[in-house]
Amino acid sequence: MEGLEVAVVLGLTVLAGGLANRYLRVPAPWAWLAVGIIVSFVPGVPEVALPPDIVLYIFLPALLYWESLNISVHGFRFDLRVISLLSIGLVFVTAAAVAGIGTLMGLAFPVALVLGAVLSPTDATAVSAMAPRLPRRIDTMLRGESLVNDASALALYSVAVAAVVAGRDPSIGEISLSFVWAVVIGVALGLAAGYALYLLRRIARTPSLAATVSVITPFVLYLPAEMAHGSGVVAVVAGGLLLSLLLPRVVSANARTLSFDFWRVASYVINGALFVLIGLQAHSVVETYATDGWLSVLLLTLAVTVAIFAVRFLWVVAMAPAIRLLDRRPSQRDRRVPFRIRAILIGGGFRGAVSLAAALSVPALIADGMGFPDRQLLVAVTFGVIVLLLVGQGAAMPLILKRAHLPHDDGSSEEYRLAVTTMAHEALDHLDADAAAAGASPEAQRIVRERIDETLAKAGDLTDREADAAVRALLLTAISRKRHAIEQLRASGRIDDLVFLRVQGDLDHEELRLHTERE
Template sequence: MLALEVIVAVGLAILIGAVIANRLHVTTPIVLIPLGVLLGFIPAFRDVELPPETVLLLFLPALLFRESITTSTREIRRFIRVILLNGTLLVFITAIGIAAVGTWFGLPWIVALVLGAVLAPTDATAVSELAGSLPRRQRTVLRAESLINDGTALAIYAIAVSIAVGSQQVTPLTITWTLVVSFVGGVAIGVALGLVGSLTFRIRQPLPSNVGLIVTPFAAFLVAEVVGASGVLAVVVCGLVVSRIAPRRFQPEARDQAQSFWTVTTYILNAALFVLIGLELQVVVRELPPSQLGVGLVFGVVVWIALIVIRALFVVLTTVIIRSVDRRPYQRTLRSTPRGLVIAALAGFRGAVSLAAVLAVPVTLASGKSFADRDLIVFVTTVVIVLTLAVQGPLLPVIIRWARLPADDGVDEERTFAELEASRAAVEAIPQIASEMGIDDDVRDKVIAEAQKHISVLEAVASDEPDEETTRHKEQYTRLRLAALERKRETIVNLRDQQRIDDIVLRRIQSQLDLEELRLTGRALE
């Protein structure tokens, strides 16, 4: 019964938090974490903890898959050097740097390394939630980095925990083999499962096809974990493969269902994680001895500052080195402004992956003794996560405004270009298609006239400086069409209320009208 109560409470917290965040014009994590803390004061929820296996096996595959199928593979290729450096080398440096800070606070070196591995990766879901106002370039680099660095950090984490627990003998050879299997195996399994999962696109029924798509990331994670590879990398690579294949093979109705499903599901999972982080904060505070609360809080703040400093130094140094070595004209077009580098340095958010990893640290060693300072590193990790989400999160929009980054209108320009090319190709093909299908000439001419009118509008918009009249007509056309759509909605609802049409008819027509509104306003699901 308690599980049901938790589900209802978390759901209500998400709903209330979303409303409050919208009213206050802040991101939802800033509201959801305090709501989670408040839930922890309810006696029935005082012992509710976030099981690490739930995050690793349920939340993580779904959230990472969604992130990978919606990211830009072209932008990843453009900035692959920075993404790989941040997703691998920066993770190693961060883990070692935080371990050094941990030893300064009295932790044994290997326990400090566990803490460093836990906090080394940035969180993809937190980046998407908090960095949504960034231009496409910075947002893509941060998202891609967050997708990759989880695999690197978890490989270091597994090695550090094995040494700390003493469950197996670790040598340089075993460490190298673990890293190779983790990376190479994860990538290989991701490609294989992505190709296999894409076979479900050939199923003509939308619902079974989407069931196959939903199962795919979990299957990739499962296979990778069974063979000792990185489940995170397997899911990410699987998503990238699927994103390349889906546009050609996925059926339109199935694609529409999938967009709606993943949008709602990942929103709920993402928001639930932030509420559960707030709940977990209550638990770790109670489990830590009162004498260590002050030290743990100072420890957490110092580690949080160290994470920002390490990332800032790495971003500056790698930028200087790359610009000194690579002076190609193309490379110059990829350079960020100094203020853009400040944003990159401060946008390293920690989240669910770090919390799940630290909660998964064993309670006892192989010898039967308790894991030294486990409660302290759990507390420090939670403090750092809360600080990155509650302090860095609200600061990021302010820093973005200060940075005055150039407007990123590339997506709008490319969209207009693609629509224009597609419309021209369709007009050229209509006569032949109409002839092959036996379409009457008057119907063919009507379709061509409508398409050509649409082309003339697109050509005006695509021009370097569209005239004021064209812009005004386009805005008026959109407003009038939207008003007409609203009148259509009102009419069909009245017909349903008068019992002149069935609810099934109402829903089908509403779906068509909704899609038309999304097309007109450019708010189609991505």
């Protein structure tokens, strides 16, 4: 199928799933998955497929970059040990469990390990879609797990596939060395590339140039690490987190709004396309195993699904007492994860497009020219596990959230009020000096003072008097003061990164309104 036709079909199916989500109240991943399955069986519709490399090397870096800009860096650091246990330890334990099940059911161990690596990473997009209003700490844990575990899984995947191709068994030492190298190189090159992009953003100040740099950023972060045989995934995450801290200092409101709007739409379309692509595999799987072998595929799929859930359940339940046993410092008590949060972590282990892309990326041939053993089986089982976990855990998530009795306010509202109050006082404290430096009239100064005193969230349209150039210039200076104040609050840890983004958005809209009037 030609590229344009693929784009049109994917676009229409993503739109159809989005409409089902909007008007039928069906969770977006379910809607996209269902539309993909239906389209795959429509007579006369040609096969729609994207090369797996597009998913792994274009879609994945883009999604990881957007997620890294929207995760709480403070929360990520605060719960780093839990995120590490989920994204590294749980990945390897899950892969080992799946490999064990696969071996018991007739797969060669290296092939079973490939299946384990493919199915070990989670999908934060599915979690966010199934439970869009999770408390901040739980959301950060699940997003952080998904950001990092792709790197762990893909490092294991590359070793396992190489072992199958070479006709040998992978060793623990080889896996460990590959993982450490991938992470170290990924972090180092990701931070270096991230800082270089920050310097570039300091000179690319116009909205068009800044947006262009933003669009290429995830790929600039990803490529050097991959060329050095490190983890491009880790590089994107490390560089993205660094840029989320540095860019507010140099990016204008117009450029930031333009870039964020682009990534918001791109993320939505990419996520929709990925879930649709999962659904589109249904016809191929059914056609391959409709007459022969379907029972073994079904049994293996069910066994692997149960194993994945059981391992996650046991790991998360045992995680808290293990941490308490190993770390008895009083300062660590605040970091403990109560059981109601752990229950949601257990239910948040969805699988998604990265798993399918990895399965489809398995090479067709091995070193001796023979076909890769059980390649079609890997794809079929991966498809089945993704669907079962998405439907099963997705249906259970509302009940889990209801039983967890989570608080409605996780502190964001109070931090938001703190940010608004602090930045208003910062602007007022410097208003007299700023007015004198700008040569503003007392009337202009009075209007600006009244404007600052208003609640930012309820600020109305500018009046005719505010349209005066002197007033507008002074308002822009006040906004600059407010930005400095909230940057200080975030740097000191008094407000969370997500609250910072919320207040920053308010200031961006206010600044854009002033610039629009001037133009």
